Amino acid sequence: MKSRLLLLLVLVMPCIAQFPESATRSLVSDVKAFRQGDVVTILIIEDAQADNQATTQNTTSTQLSAQASGNIGNTEGSAGIGIGTQNNFNGRGATNRSERVRAKLTARITDASNLNALRIEGTRTVTINGEMQTITLRGYVRFVDIQPDNTVYSFQIADLVLIYNGDGVISKSQEPGLFTKFLRFLF
Numbered sequence: 458m459k460s461r462l463l464l465l466l467v468l469v470m471p472c473i474a475q476f477p478e479s480a481t482r483s484l485v486s487d488v489k490a491f492r493q494g495d496v497v498t499i500l501i502i503e504d505a506q507a508d509n510q511a512t513t514q515n516t517t518s519t520q521l522s523a524q525a526s527g528n529i530g531n532t533e534g535s536a537g538i539g540i541g542t543q544n545n546f547n548g549r550g551a552t553n554r555s556e557r558v559r560a561k562l563t564a565r566i567t568d569a570s571n572l573n574a575l576r577i578e579g580t581r582t583v584t585i586n587g588e589m590q591t592i593t594l595r596g597y598v599r600f601v602d603i604q605p606d607n608t609v610y611s612f613q614i615a616d617l618v619l620i621y622n623g624d625g626v627i628s629k630s631q632e633p634g635l636f637t638k639f640l641r642f643l644f
Contacts, residue, residue, distance in 0.1 A: 489603050493569045497577060497603055499594060501560040501611040503619065513548040558621060562592055572600040574615065588625030594618065 522539040564579025574597040581592045596614035603609055611617060633641070 489600075489605065489607060491566075491569060491572065491575070491600055491603075493566055495566045495569075496563050496607070497566065497598070498606075498608045499562045499564050499577075499579065499611055499614070500608055501558055501562060501592070501594070501619065503556070503558040503611055505554075505556045507552070507554045509550075509552045511548075511550045513546070515544075515546040517544040518542070558619070560592055560621075562594055564594055574598075575600060575603075577614070584625075586625075588623060591620075591622045591624075593620040593622075 519542045520540075522537070524535075524537045560581075562579050562581045564577040566575050567578050568576035576595075577598055578595040579593075583590050594611075594614075594617070596617040598609050598614050602613040611619065
């Protein structure tokens with residue numbers, strides 16, 4: 458009996474040592490992130506489109522005239538005054554913006570005091586050929602939105618703050634020059 462118990466312990470101990478979280482989780486439940494320090498993979502799928510058009514047409518016309526005529530003795534006289542103004546304005550404007558972001562980012566649960574709103578934060582920085590791309594994400598995710606494989610779509614994150622920055626040769630070549638920046642500052 459003791460040898461069977463000892464054999465069972467010898468077989469089970471390496472499993473417990475290899476998976477330390479098994480001591481606090483059920484053997485039959487999903488290994489989903491739910492506490493502070495756990496990580497979730499965010500599948501960033503953001504599509505935003507905005508169109509705006511405005512057309513304005515304004516026409517103003519004013520006419521004012523006065524006419525006077527009269528007779529004094531043998532002299533006949535007449536006078537006339539006319540004033541006219543006209544104002545035409547046509548304005549047209551249009552904006553069109555389309556954005557698309559696709560990425561994967563692993564974020565850490567920073568506050569798990571409420572399972573209905575787990576606070577998550579994550580940053581990912583990749584540098585390729587001197588061009589550094591940084592994605593920063595934070596927000597709140599519901600425990601029920603975390604999939605069994607610990608993934609969450611970005612559109613399921615409440616109060617999502619998603620910052621995507623690039624710094625390097627390509628980003629700097631797209632910036633206006635110093636003289637253009639100075640003119641924009643003045644005007």
